Amino acid sequence: MKKSKRKPQGATRTTAIEQKPRKPVAEILHWPLKLLKVTAVVGVLAVLVLGGQRLLDGLDQPITGVEVSGQLKQLDETVIASWVQQQITEGVLLTDLNSLQVQLQARPWVARVAVRRKWPGLLHVSLQEHVPVARWNERALLTAQGLVFEPEQLPVMQGAPLLKGSDSSSREVLREFAKLQAELAELNFKVVALEKSERGTWLAQLMTAESLAAAETKQPALIEVALGKQELAERLERFKSLYYSVLKAKLNEIERVDLRYTNGVAVQWKAPVTVS
Template identity: 35%
Template sequence: MTDTLPTDSLPSDIRWMQLAAPVLALLAVLLLVTAGGRWLAQRPWWDWRQIRIEGDVERNSLATLRANALPHLQGNFLTLNLAQARKAFEAVPWVRHAQVQRVWPGLMRVKLEEHRAVALWDGRGDWGEPAPERALLNSHGEVFHANLGDVEDENLPVFAGPNGSAPQVQRLWMRLQGSSQRLGERVTRLELSGRGSWRLAWASGAVVELGRGSEDDLVQRYERFLPHALAVAQRFHTSVAGADLRHVEGYALRLTGIGVNPNPNPKAITRKP
């Protein structure tokens, strides 16, 4: 007959050793597995064999992507952080969005979406005082920075406004531009001041003060003004030099080559829309 001592009669240090032994064994196994996994992940079998670039590559050549993005890619097929790789490609000029995928065995597939510049952006929004560094605005209303020398379209309009107002300025410009083109004009600059007042300029150089209001109010005010202003200009065989639409009962119109009398007849310079 074999006698056994109850567990609670053993010294405390012996009991702790009995409890710790399985835990220590499990930790040792985990350390071995981790070390083995690291050793396996660092084998040359997992090195990248090919990086394939798809999507928009009009603005960035493979050499540009290799020089700007590849130095920031760390890891192989198993260890690469896809989120960090995506940010490395999106940090390249003109790249708006990037998708990075692993494709077995050893292929990194990168799909790029480039910015489509639709306007120049002056973030300060002060009329006649451009921001220290002019940026660009893409088709999604997003401001981005790139080499302006890469812009092929020399007729991009100029938008200006407080930070965060770019989408609002772009939406209003699209509506005003449509109205202007129907009457042979083109809006080349649109500005929103810090106090919420709007101003635009035509390709001819004329400046039109739109004032404040909702987008629909501004568009209606502008569309009422356009045909009358151009009709007056045709009547005097000249062109519009400027206009002020901030008046409640009408607008003030200035024509090229026609001086303004210090005591003008209101009927000559104003007209109800």
């Protein structure tokens, strides 16, 4: 028989327990501290927002008046100031000045506009008007820069020329008018009208200084001059030569001069007036 081995009496079996390392205190407090910081920042921002709003409310004073300045002939300062006042829905700080400027700039007579704040509670509107130098297509006006603008009511412009053409040709027509007027000034002519047709042909109406002076008391005598499309300078020289040799002595009898011919000129005379 096999003898069983006995465990020694009094002996105990010990099992080692592995201990986990403790987290540092800083790591344990990381998220609570971070949350505390975020809460503090949010609180500070809330205070700043509320304080800023109160400051903004304090600075945004009601607009008590509108000033309008500029050398105005067609625009009415009172009408402009009243219109601006009607558009105001905010205080002096929050009013959209750019929107006011855009709307004022869209008015026909306004060339330039600037709107600024004037503390404590005013708006100042500075205006510059368009200055027309000619009538355009009998419905609009033309500035010295060739800009077409169309006011609701055309003013009386005594002595202003009538220029015609497509709106895209306004600058070209104005340039040709200036050239033609300069060339004919020595002949004592005034260009009262100039038109560029859709086909590109030029037609001018001339008036002598004597006829212009008498225009207030009687029907002015106009001479129509057809210049054609090309070689305008050469054709104008031909007209000047003919003026000194033939036309000068018979200006009151001329109805139309056609310069569109290559080597000649056609003159249409007025019908003789018969006295019964």
